[in-house]
Amino acid sequence: MPSTYTPGHNPLRSSADKRLPRIAGPCSVVIFGVTGDLSKRKLMPAIYDLANRGLLPPSFALVGFARRDWEDQDFAKEVHDAVREHARTKFDEDVWAQLSKGIRFVAGEFTDDAAFAKLASTLHELDEQRGTGGNHAFYLSIPPRFFSVVTEQLKRSGLSHSVEGAWRRVVVEKPFGHDLESARELNEILGQVFPSGSIFRIDHYLGKETVQNLLALRFSNTMFEPLWNCNYVDHVQITMAEDIGIGSRAGYYDGIGAARDVIQNHLLQLMALTAMDEPTSFDARSVRLEKEKVLAAVELPADLDAHTARGQYLPGWQGGIPVKGFLQEDNIPADSITETYAAIKLEVANRRWAGVPFYLRTGKRLARRVSEIAVVFKRAPHLPFQATDTQELTSNALVIRVQPDEGVTIKFGSKVPGTQMEVRDVTMDFAYGDSFTENSPEAYERLILDVLLGEAPLFPRHEEVEMSWEILDPILDHWASRGQPPGYDSGGWGPIQADDMLARDGRSWRRP
Amino acid sequence: MTLRLESTNASDIASAISAERHRKGATATGMVMTLVIVADEEYQADATQAAASSAGDHPCRILTVIPRPGRGEPQLDAGISVGDSEGPGELVRLRLRNSLAEHPASVVLPLLLSDTPVVAWWPAGHPADLATDPIGRLASRRIVDTTSTDAFVSALIERKAHLATGDTDLSWTRLTPWRAALAATLDQPYEPITEAVVYSEAIPAAPLMRTWLEWRLGVPVTYLDSEGPAINQIILRTTGGAITITRPTGHMATVERNGIAVKELFLPRRSVKDLISEELSRLDPDDTYEETMSRLDITRLEPDNDGAADQDDTAGEQTENTTEGP
Structure with a gap:
């Protein structure tokens, strides 16, 4: 009979039926570190938004685990407040009422066996009462030093073990270690308890629509890919600038710095997606394979002093507001050598990219918050105009804006109207949000849904994480031997050393 | 201005x-x-x-x-x-x-x-x-929007006769949340489905839903008249019981499996604005709609029972259970 249940086949679903959204199956999400900032600002609102968009199953449950003396309803109130304040979609009492029925709280320390026994019985109850079907995702929104004890506890209490037909997944956030060695340790800790296919490393950047659109732009069009190589590309600049300082994150940030915080994960991932060859398909494995090939081909400059730059923001003004310098921030030692700005030059040693530098930069307290990938093209080999005609013409560029205002800009030369021949730069803009009917969901919504659906293309694997550390470790070691980084003005575009670094190559940073 | x-x-x-x-x-x-x-x-x-x-x-x-x-x-x-x-x-x-x-x-x-x-x-x-x-x-x-026409039966017959690739009907768009909810219930193990029942007001969406379910599930589907609003209940009868989705007020729905494990589901009736937004989000032909229309039996566009009087049979009891249930 065609209507009999077979796992993986649903007669009411069909790839031709594109109206039906992907809805996660019955499951629960267990958040460790539920009192943290990320949980309040991103995770809980994203879960509500998913529910409001009808993408969570009716049997969904949300379990908080933390060292608070809370009952279920206290936690529910906490979630309610977070949702009210931060959710993207409109608050609907009915959606909330439905979601709140599946909210549970387990109080306890990570070392407390009884708390985990309670957690196990809570999940068991949810399976029975709510029909979560034995499917549980453990979201470790906690510092990595607790991973070991928590995963051990999950194993001991039998929570990491899934029965036939059900799944257990673990979700961790960046940073994935602070160097190659610690990344390996971390992976071992997780790997002892969860199989590698059940470990989801969240880098919320990779959940952004534009990052996925980068793949669509490159591989679904004909007009870009022929130019996407060392014959036409002069260099690539990948920028992630923040206008804020470290805020209250001193404890996390000191000793980590801009390169570990941003370059190791976001920027190297963006670089890999920009530079990789076409994957044979868009499944997780094929895309990863191509990314890994690029990361394996990355070469560092021989002279790290000349081709990297770092800095610490100085007291000053940012966007009209007086701001503290990094060394004056609370809980930052006056002799901290942690960098808040990092710029590095990398090359990709393969036929496609030989001789094309990739400049990666990130910093805090810069002029504005912006992330972009700028592919800067070579100048035309011959300009049949007088030199004065094209004085205002710079290089053509294709800029993929990741945030804010996601989209694509193309910069090229155009004649200025009039009797004189003058060619000047103009831009052509595509704003992602203008052209499509769905509002871009928050990255966390997409990623959480992917975890629940078990779809992994947007999550880096430990191989990629380790390769990124292999690239970054020599630079970090070199910097560690060079003492305190130079200062740079708050509210600008970084230290003068970064400008010098590009000037040495006869280039300059784009103002994003 | x-x-x-x-x-x-x-x-x-x-x-x-x-x-x-x-x-x-x-x-x-x-x-x-x-x-x-x-x-x-x-x-x-x-x-x-x-x-x-x-x-x-x-x-x-x-x-x-x-x-x-x-x-x-x-x-x-x-x-x-x-x-x-x-x-x-x-x-x-x-x-x-x-x-x-x-x-x-x-x-x-x-x-x-x-x-x-x-x-x-x-x-x-x-x-x-x-x-x-x-x-x-x-x-x-x-x-x-065949729902906006006075005589929807003849409107559906006309639509079917002239159907071309790229045609679409907001009556079909209105079904998306229902179809998604039904599909979600079948993502979990279920016993073989033997038949299905659609309770609805007399609206074009009802025969469309019936046709889609018959096509996808390969089982007979009955369409029975109800007070609504719109489609208010769908029952998938299995060899071991039934999977029932009931939406009494056109907003929240309850899902029931074999009479137990009641869950609530946000299943709102949507504004024309939302329907148009859904339509515009995909501009490629809707093969599922076309196939449903080509399978639509123009002799079975109206409820199988004649008038709302017969509604309260077994499924009526199901509704009661659902609202008073655990």
Whole structure:
């Protein structure tokens, strides 16, 4: 009979039926570190938004685990407040009422066996009462030093073990270690308890629509890919600038710095997606394979002093507001050598990219918050105009804006109207949000849904994480031997050393 | 602010839109489609409003064609607003007076955005054959709403007779949340399904749902008349019991499996704006709708029972259980 249940086949679903959204199956999400900032600002609102968009199953449950003396309803109130304040979609009492029925709280320390026994019985109850079907995702929104004890506890209490037909997944956030060695340790800790296919490393950047659109732009069009190589590309600049300082994150940030915080994960991932060859398909494995090939081909400059730059923001003004310098921030030692700005030059040693530098930069307290990938093209080999005609013409560029205002800009030369021949730069803009009917969901919504659906293309694997550390470790070691980084003005575009670094190559940073 | 042009022509309207856009400082438009609404004076305001607010999600040029047949000289009057309180896109109301009412394509064609898709929408009342209609011919997607017609049975028969790729019906769009909810229930293990029952008011969505379920599940599906609102209950009977989704008020629904494990589900009836947003989010042909329409049995468009009197049989009890259940 065609209507009999077979796992993986649903007669009411069909790839031709594109109206039906992907809805996660019955499951629960267990958040460790539920009192943290990320949980309040991103995770809980994203879960509500998913529910409001009808993408969570009716049997969904949300379990908080933390060292608070809370009952279920206290936690529910906490979630309610977070949702009210931060959710993207409109608050609907009915959606909330439905979601709140599946909210549970387990109080306890990570070392407390009884708390985990309670957690196990809570999940068991949810399976029975709510029909979560034995499917549980453990979201470790906690510092990595607790991973070991928590995963051990999950194993001991039998929570990491899934029965036939059900799944257990673990979700961790960046940073994935602070160097190659610690990344390996971390992976071992997780790997002892969860199989590698059940470990989801969240880098919320990779959940952004534009990052996925980068793949669509490159591989679904004909007009870009022929130019996407060392014959036409002069260099690539990948920028992630923040206008804020470290805020209250001193404890996390000191000793980590801009390169570990941003370059190791976001920027190297963006670089890999920009530079990789076409994957044979868009499944997780094929895309990863191509990314890994690029990361394996990355070469560092021989002279790290000349081709990297770092800095610490100085007291000053940012966007009209007086701001503290990094060394004056609370809980930052006056002799901290942690960098808040990092710029590095990398090359990709393969036929496609030989001789094309990739400049990666990130910093805090810069002029504005912006992330972009700028592919800067070579100048035309011959300009049949007088030199004065094209004085205002710079290089053509294709800029993929990741945030804010996601989209694509193309910069090229155009004649200025009039009797004189003058060619000047103009831009052509595509704003992602203008052209499509769905509002871009928050990255966390997409990623959480992917975890629940078990779809992994947007999550880096430990191989990629380790390769990124292999690239970054020599630079970090070199910097560690060079003492305190130079200062740079708050509210600008970084230290003068970064400008010098590009000037040495006869280039300059784009103002994003 | 609406700019009014009287006794005008398409070329002047195009210049006025362009000038208005420049005045607002918006140089790049990013618009991805032209939406042509064909409606009488009575319906145009609501439809245009719905389209304009759904343009908040995706700016498009909206051309509302309002035929005003009559005797007298042909005349074209236009009301233009660009990116203001009505919505971020470009909105042009075109009143085609007198004999011009019979030549809408001559006005619309020069005003279509270049090289981007055209969607036509008849919010109330539509030509029998959409694909050969002067406006329909310009569009790759043609939206009607059989729910808005008085005699939906004949409307569905007509739709089926003239169905062309790219045609779509908001009655079908309204079913998406229901179909998603049903599909979600079958993501979990279930016993073999033997039959299904759809309880609904007499609306075109009901026979569409019946046809879709029969096609996908390969089991007989009964459609029984109910008080609604709209579809208010669907039962999938299995060899071991039933999977039931009940939506008593058109907002929240309850899911029941074999009489136990009641869950609630957000299953709202949606506004025309939301329906149009869903339609515009995918411009490729809807194969599932086409297949459903081609399978639609025009002899079974009405409820299997005659009148609401017979409704409360076994399924009626199910409803009761659900509302009073655990």
